[in-house]
Each structure stands twice: as C-alpha cells, then as structure tokens.
Amino acid sequence: MKPLQKLYHLLEAKEFQIRMEGVALLLDLSKSRPQLISTNITQIFDYFDLRLCDTHKRVKEKALDVLAEIIGLLEDALSPVIIRLVEGITKNLNSKDPGVRAAAVRALEGSIAHLDKVSLMKELSNQRKQLSGEALLVVTECITVLVEWVYARSPEVVERYALPVLWSFLENKALPVRSASVRTVATKLALALYEVMGTKLKKCAASKPPRVQENLSKILGC
Known part of the structure; x- marks a missing residue:
C-alpha cells in the first residue's frame, strides 16, 4: 500500500x-x-x-x-x-x-x-441541468454522438435521458447561448433521434407544448 x-x-x-x-x-x-x-x-x-x-x-x-x-x-x-x-x-x-x-x-x-456509453449518457444528461453556455452545447453534442449506440441497446435510456435534452432546446429553455449555435446543436440532436426513433419521436412530441412540436417539425421538414 x-x-x-x-x-x-x-x-x-x-x-x-x-x-x-x-x-x-x-x-x-x-x-x-x-x-x-x-x-x-x-x-x-x-x-x-x-x-x-x-x-x-x-x-x-x-x-x-x-x-x-x-x-x-x-x-x-x-x-x-x-x-x-x-x-x-x-x-x-x-x-x-x-x-x-x-x-x-x-x-x-x-x-x-x-x-460505458449507457451510463455516460445518463450522467451527461444529469449534469446538463447544471450547465450553461458553451458547456451546455458541448455536452449536448456528446449526447448526440451517443444516441445511435445507446438506442440500439437501451432505447428506454435514450427516451428518458436524451429526449428531455431535446425538449429543453425546442422550448428555448437552453439559453443564454449564441442562438445560431443553439439551433445547430438542437438540429443535430433532433436528427440523430429521428434516425433511430422514426415517427415515434413525433408521437413523443405530441404531448409537448405547441412550440416544441412546431420547432421539431421545422427541423424535420414536415
């Protein structure tokens, strides 16, 4: 010792x-x-x-x-x-x-x-609530990178920990950070989630405020 x-x-x-x-x-x-x-x-x-x-x-x-x-x-x-x-x-x-x-x-x-990517997504999502500015964007980008791998193994983890991150951006609660950067990060996350979830992502958004549904539709182009 x-x-x-x-x-x-x-x-x-x-x-x-x-x-x-x-x-x-x-x-x-x-x-x-x-x-x-x-x-x-x-x-x-x-x-x-x-x-x-x-x-x-x-x-x-x-x-x-x-x-x-x-x-x-x-x-x-x-x-x-x-x-x-x-x-x-x-x-x-x-x-x-x-x-x-x-x-x-x-x-x-x-x-x-x-x-472990599943554990990492959980902890990044939890820590994100305490972050602002560039740190918030960096962590969100990391969550985006993890989406495909984690969803293939634990889709419930993505739905529980990554979806709330997207909703917070689409509700414009992620500010203050540069608006252009916010849009870019939110778009990447939305597209990554749509890639693995398909129409289920829209169904999940249906229970959210109209602003969230509108912003998601703009990103997805539908």
Missing part, C-alpha cells in the same frame, strides 16, 4: 508543484500497476477529483489531461466513479482558461471512446 499512501500525500499537498507530482504519479501507477489503481479507484478519487477543481489552473489542466489518459488505460474500472468523473470534467468546460477548457474536452472525448 506504500505507493497509494505516497499518492494521497502528494495529491493533498499545499504546494501546487507537489500536487502536480501526485497527478503525474497517478498516471505512472495506472500504467505500471493498473490493478492496484482499479481496486482502489473509489478511494483514489476521494483525493484526485479535488484536483479536477484545483484552485491552481496548472494543476487542474494536468489533472484533466491525466484523466483523459487513464480513462483509456482503466476503462470499465472507472465505473464506480463515473458520476464524479463526469462532474469533474463538465465543470471545466466553461473555464476561462483555454488550456483547462481544451483538457476538459479531451477528457470528455476519452470518456465517449472508452467508458
């Missing part, structure tokens, strides 16, 4: 340079001793997820970059911490620091590639 004790000590250090050493050590251990990290992932995240919202932008950016790498290394072993993982990433999507924001996007892309 000595490597873990050292890891925890570094991750909670006062000096930001030492915290960065802790983040680097986590990556090294994930490569050299993945079983050790996987077995203790919940406890490790008690320390590591604090670095995802670190007060020092260099630590935060490094933590997000390391997260993007370990997602590819550990994959399903991260399932117990997927809620905190998604929360840590999405909180940084609106960062004013371009390096932090870009690192968050890379971690999100890694999540889509390597984590």
Whole structure:
C-alpha cells in the first residue's frame, strides 16, 4: 500500500508543484500497476477529483489531461466513479482558461471512446441541468454522438435521458447561448433521434407544448 499512501500525500499537498507530482504519479501507477489503481479507484478519487477543481489552473489542466489518459488505460474500472468523473470534467468546460477548457474536452472525448456509453449518457444528461453556455452545447453534442449506440441497446435510456435534452432546446429553455449555435446543436440532436426513433419521436412530441412540436417539425421538414 506504500505507493497509494505516497499518492494521497502528494495529491493533498499545499504546494501546487507537489500536487502536480501526485497527478503525474497517478498516471505512472495506472500504467505500471493498473490493478492496484482499479481496486482502489473509489478511494483514489476521494483525493484526485479535488484536483479536477484545483484552485491552481496548472494543476487542474494536468489533472484533466491525466484523466483523459487513464480513462483509456482503466476503462470499465472507472465505473464506480463515473458520476464524479463526469462532474469533474463538465465543470471545466466553461473555464476561462483555454488550456483547462481544451483538457476538459479531451477528457470528455476519452470518456465517449472508452467508458460505458449507457451510463455516460445518463450522467451527461444529469449534469446538463447544471450547465450553461458553451458547456451546455458541448455536452449536448456528446449526447448526440451517443444516441445511435445507446438506442440500439437501451432505447428506454435514450427516451428518458436524451429526449428531455431535446425538449429543453425546442422550448428555448437552453439559453443564454449564441442562438445560431443553439439551433445547430438542437438540429443535430433532433436528427440523430429521428434516425433511430422514426415517427415515434413525433408521437413523443405530441404531448409537448405547441412550440416544441412546431420547432421539431421545422427541423424535420414536415
């Protein structure tokens, strides 16, 4: 357990340079001793997820970059911490620091590639309620990417978690963000849902306010 004790000590250090050493050590251990990290992932995240919202932008950016790498290394072993993982990433999507924001996007892309897509759609949908601006658009685009894969395996998950995202855009509750961007993102999501659901999407919209039905008809061209 000595490597873990050292890891925890570094991750909670006062000096930001030492915290960065802790983040680097986590990556090294994930490569050299993945079983050790996987077995203790919940406890490790008690320390590591604090670095995802670190007060020092260099630590935060490094933590997000390391997260993007370990997602590819550990994959399903991260399932117990997927809620905190998604929360840590999405909180940084609106960062004013371009390096932090870009690192968050890379971690999100890694999540889509390597984590359970059904669980990921659920958590992204849940986190979306707390987001605004560009972060909202980025997360919605990720949900759109997941629609086809998830619907083929768990259509009820798409209907429960992706449809409300579309309704919020069509009701114009997703603002404030650039209107052109909103229209583009909403259109992509609507078309992705229509591709897998067909006319069922229109039937689901029938119980929604007229504004939603009108906007959906404009997107679908019918």
